[in-house]
Structure formats: structure tokens, C-alpha cells
Amino acid sequence: DVKVTQSSRYLVKRTGEKVFLECVQDMDHENMFWYRQDPGLGLRLIYFSYDVKMKEKGDIPEGYSVSREKKERFSLILESASTNQTSMYLCASSSYGPLGSYEQYFGPGTRLTVT
Amino acid sequence: GEDVEQSLFLSVREGDSSVINCTYTDSSSTYLYWYKQEPGAGLQLLTYIFSNMDMKQDQRLTVLLNKKDKHLSLRIADTQTGDSAIYFCAESMGLTGGGNKLTFGTGTQLKVEL
DSSP states (O other): OOOEEESOSEEEEOTTOOEEEEEEESSOOSEEEEEEEETTTEEEEEEEEEETTEEEEOSOOTTEEEEEEETTEEEEEESSOOGGGOEEEEEEEEEEOGGGOEEEEEOOOEEEEEO | OOOOEEOSEEEEETTSOEEEEEEOOOTTOSEEEEEEEOTTSOEEEEEEEETTOSEEEETTEEEEEETTTTEEEEEESSOOGGGOEEEEEEEEEEOTTSSEEEEEOOOEEEEEEO
16 A cells, blocks of 8 residues: 655644655655645645656745655755644655556645644 | 636535536546545545546446536435545646646535434
């Protein structure tokens, strides 16, 4: 079974702090993603990476950066946390399934509260 | 730009059928997906449909695709309390470096009442 793990389930940080969210996958997937999930807005893509040291901006990259030094690990960094970054953060990795379908596998999420 | 829309809430009685609807915008999407999110968990792939199909059945799940209207639906037969969750539809588009990016809808909260 594919496993995607995230370093914390719950995190509370203060405004202005630097925050690191870690994600690890164990299936040798090339592509990894960071989303945030907010009620009524669904999932919005922050950043993604299709190879080691490669990164691309998603739909809402402002206030975030990422790092992918190893294939299995993708980190999301909040340089200076703000209250509007309070959210659920979901990491995913992906591979092609049968018949060319594309499947993303998600971690359990990190609920971040910035006070 | 891409925009995938769903209604936010659906309430059904146990044993009834549930129908969750979705409209998407990218007519070039090769596959369309349904994901399920149970409370406190990440998303789990439920099923998907290839864009040249108009229906796919998988046990209690039936996916209908109307490509002309860009409308996707998920029907759950004999809905059970364990089906209570948020359901997301998603459309895919290719990435320059390979692989695909998914655009998700807002999610539909399904509540199953006894």
C-alpha cells in the first residue's frame, strides 16, 4: 500500500514564526503536491514538484515556499506565518494507475493554527 | 481558468440513493475523478472515468459523464451511514515536466440520516 505521511497532525504557531511542514512518501513517486483545504473552497494547490530539486507554483503560492532535496520528501515552508494561513494542509504524491489513469495519494493532513 | 463546481451539502436517508453533481470546465481532461474524505483523514480515490466513456459502474457507485455539458455525477446506491463524508470531483491536466495536475471541486458534504 502507498503510504504518505505528514510530520504533524496538529500544529499551533505564532504570527511571524517560520513553519516547516514535512511530507514523506514511500512509493518512489516523481510528483508531489501541497494543497490547503478550507471550508467552501475545496483544495487549492500551493506548490508541486515533478522531480528532485524541481518545483512549480500552483494556484496560491504567495507566502509559501517548498523544498525537495530527496525524491521521497517534500517540505512546505511558511516563511513568516500569518493568521490567514490557518488551514488544513494536505500533501499528495502521484503515479499512473492502470490504463493511464492518474492517481494521487494523500497524507492525513496537518491542521495548522496561527495565533 | 479551470473551475470545478459542486453543491456544498447533500442530506439523504439511509438506504436511499445519493447523487452528487459536478460541473467542470476543461474539455481536454482525459480522466475525471471522485475522491472521498472521511472526517479527520486525507482524500482517498473512490473511482474515475475516462473521458470517452459516459458511464462507469463499480459496485454501489455509478459515475455518469455528460461531456457536452461538462457534467459529472456520482450515484451511491443504498447509501449507508459509513458513506457520510466529503466527496470531491477533480479534473486532470498535464504538467510540462510530466505527470498530471488535478483541479478539485469545492467538495460536497454528504450526510446520511437514519
